Amino acid sequence: MGDAIMNFNLNEFLRSIANTIDITEINLFGMPTNHSKRIAYISVTVALELHLSDEKLFDLASLAIMHDNGATMKILQDKLLYTAKEKINILESRKAHCTIGDDNIKDFPFLTMPCNIIKYHHEKYNGSGFFGLSKDEIPLFSQIIALADTLDLNFDLGGDPKIESTISYVQEHRNLLFSPLLSDVFIKIASHHDFWQGLSDKKIDESLAGIISAFSNELSFAEIRKMTKTFSQIIDAQSKFTQRHSSGLSEKLEKMAEYYKIDKTMELKMLIATDLHDLGKLVIANDILDKPGKLTCEEFEEIKKHPVVTRLCLQDIKGFEDITRWASNHHEKLDGSGYPDGLTAKDLDFNSRLISCLDIYQALREERPYRESMDHNEAMIILKNMACAGQLDQSIVDDIQCVFSKE
Numbered sequence: 001m002g003d004a005i006m007n008f009n010l011n012e013f014l015r016s017i018a019n020t021i022d023i024t025e026i027n028l029f030g031m032p033t034n035h036s037k038r039i040a041y042i043s044v045t046v047a048l049e050l051h052l053s054d055e056k057l058f059d060l061a062s063l064a065i066m067h068d069n070g071a072t073m074k075i076l077q078d079k080l081l082y083t084a085k086e087k088i089n090i091l092e093s094r095k096a097h098c099t100i101g102d103d104n105i106k107d108f109p110f111l112t113m114p115c116n117i118i119k120y121h122h123e124k125y126n127g128s129g130f131f132g133l134s135k136d137e138i139p140l141f142s143q144i145i146a147l148a149d150t151l152d153l154n155f156d157l158g159g160d161p162k163i164e165s166t167i168s169y170v171q172e173h174r175n176l177l178f179s180p181l182l183s184d185v186f187i188k189i190a191s192h193h194d195f196w197q198g199l200s201d202k203k204i205d206e207s208l209a210g211i212i213s214a215f216s217n218e219l220s221f222a223e224i225r226k227m228t229k230t231f232s233q234i235i236d237a238q239s240k241f242t243q244r245h246s247s248g249l250s251e252k253l254e255k256m257a258e259y260y261k262i263d264k265t266m267e268l269k270m271l272i273a274t275d276l277h278d279l280g281k282l283v284i285a286n287d288i289l290d291k292p293g294k295l296t297c298e299e300f301e302e303i304k305k306h307p308v309v310t311r312l313c314l315q316d317i318k319g320f321e322d323i324t325r326w327a328s329n330h331h332e333k334l335d336g337s338g339y340p341d342g343l344t345a346k347d348l349d350f351n352s353r354l355i356s357c358l359d360i361y362q363a364l365r366e367e368r369p370y371r372e373s374m375d376h377n378e379a380m381i382i383l384k385n386m387a388c389a390g391q392l393d394q395s396i397v398d399d400i401q402c403v404f405s406k407e
Contacts, residue, residue, distance in 0.1 A: 004265040008219040010058070010109065011212065012317045018065045019313050020231070023282045034204045038158055040064035041208050042148035045195060049185045054213040055111040061212050062108065063117045064145050069234060070101025070118070095130040098122055104234070107226035109217050117141040121149065124177050135179070147178050147186060157199045163190065221268035225275070232275035238282060239289045241368055249274045249362045252404070256354060259403050270351055273326040277359065280309030292369040304339040307331055326351050330359045333391040353393040357383065361400055376404055
């Protein structure tokens with residue numbers, strides 16, 4: 001059977017991305033909540049004054065929400081390449097995240113044809129940015145996002161915005177950081193009290209939804225999977241110990257799908273679930289994820305929250321119901337001893353059981369801060385013991401032994 005087509009609601013997916021990116025930025029950078037949503041709201045509000053089409057407004061919102069998607073991956077690269085004694089070239093590192101972020105979104109189903117927007121979102125109107133572009137050399141969308149990003153980072157517009165200071169900053173940097181056109185447009189919208197109210201954490205979701213038209217695309221699950229595969233790389237980049245976890249899990253799922261002769265659409269849906277299963281780990285602090293010793297009870301309770309966050313990020317995407325269930329069930333056990341819901345065998349379908357078994361197997365084969373990686377035989381001893389204890393599906397564990405014993 002070939003790959004099925006679904007009516008994929010881009011707005012729902014975009015909200016999921018926004019929640020994910022904001023969680024990442026809070027954890028890694030200490031940025032205020034809803035940063036990426038505020039950048040999108042400011043950007044689209046500015047663009048409305050320029051009378052851009054609904055399709056361009058949607059693409060601008062998408063790009064604004066994803067503007068810093070490359071930052072997490074660049075931080076990981078720096079941690080792997082440099083020791084504490086070596087000095088990272090901060091300028092080159094920040095420049096690189098723009099290029100990485102632009103490459104990451106090449107498979108996003110944009111409605112227009114935006115080009116190099118994220119790559120150039122740190123350019124300055126006077127040519128003093130990373131790539132030295134100036135004035136009209138900088139794409140308009142990049143200029144708009146740069147304006148919004150600069151203002152939010154300098155003035156924390158979601159808290160208690162300093163309206164006069166923000167407006168003065170824009171006036172002072174007219175022709176320097178920002179174009180005269182965008183400076184004037186921002187000062188115009190800044191005169192409206194509703195604009196500032198809409199930036200608050202309490203109102204930002206409603207504000208953003210109210211200015212972006214609804215769009216859906218007929219996409220195959222293969223096309224959707226191209227996008228989720230990119231986001232799995234961003235998720236895994238949170239820790240050097242998980243940088244291959246989701247991709248390794250997906251590779252193993254593909255082999256098991258071939259073994260079980262699972263049809264292509266079902267396989268792709270399961271791969272999307274494995275890509276996104278650890279979305280919730282973005283809320284877990286790295287000092288817990290990378291802790292070399294045993295977790296305290298409080299720390300383990302924090303870890304147990306991540307499947308719930310995964311579910312919350314995905315549950316509003318229509319057509320993702322099965323995917324959301326499989327992704328958020330990956331730590332459940334047949335005997336009810338798993339988390340977050342303590343489900344039992346009667347609640348767990350074959351796909352949930354398979355992903356759970358493979359997730360454990362993949363994790364055991366990887367290095368962790370508290371142990372070395374295990375070989376196949378060592379990992380299988382643990383899986384078999386868990387199956388004997390009634391936690392894992394015995395037949396699936398036997399099949400994993402059969403498929404991977406030759407590696």
